[in-house]
Amino acid sequence: MNKNKIRHEIVSSNPDIEVRFYLSEDSGSYVAPHWHNSLELVYMMEGSMITQFENNVRQTLRPGEFSVVNPRVIHSVTSQKNKALVLLIPGALLEKYIPAHDFLEFHVDMHPENLVEVTRLERVKKIFTDMYIVYDVRPDAYLLKFNSLLYDLLYTLVHSYSIRFTDKAVH
Template sequence: MENNSIRHEIVSSNPDIDVRFYLSEDSGGYVAPHWHNSLELVYMIEGSMVTQFENNVRQTLHPGEFSIVNPRVIHSVTAQKNKALVLLIP
């Protein structure tokens, strides 16, 4: 991943708590390399996605599995149609 294409993702928390928790329904696609200050946990309900990390490690996520991305870790995502629970903790 080239550093000139990496963006900071600004995460807005839910107003009543300090974390952001939501159901993501993705029709598939690509999320360019980015990073955020939050710990990101994703639990896959349906479908799949591949997370590519800056050190060329790839993680494929299938239903019933979860991933953890540490704060400030550069990553990108290529997704098939999926449904997942996402928890972002500042």
């Protein structure tokens, strides 16, 4: 990646919630190398996309899979026609509830072999889709349910899908 063409993306939250959350319907696009202070999760419902990271690692996302892009990680995205749920959790929210979040890196294995891990992954996917249903339908007190699902998702990510670094200089 050409370091001169990398941009910092400012992520603004939805007006009623502390995160950016939306259904993306993409007919095919390219997002140039960028970074942001938010934790980014994309859950692919239809179609596919490829995320390219600065270390030349490429991740292909297919239906039923989700990706996690850690805060401050440079990445670009090439999308085929797709429909995906996108969640960006600002660094300030992470700091509020996970004070040591700067020492965590999140990784999710989309194809676990262990039955316990498969079950855990399916639960995370259900939380993600339930967030969308609640936010789309907006029943009475939807903010309570949405936030409870968001916090459940974050709790699961921290406890099941994070690696803690004891020294920031390690990575």
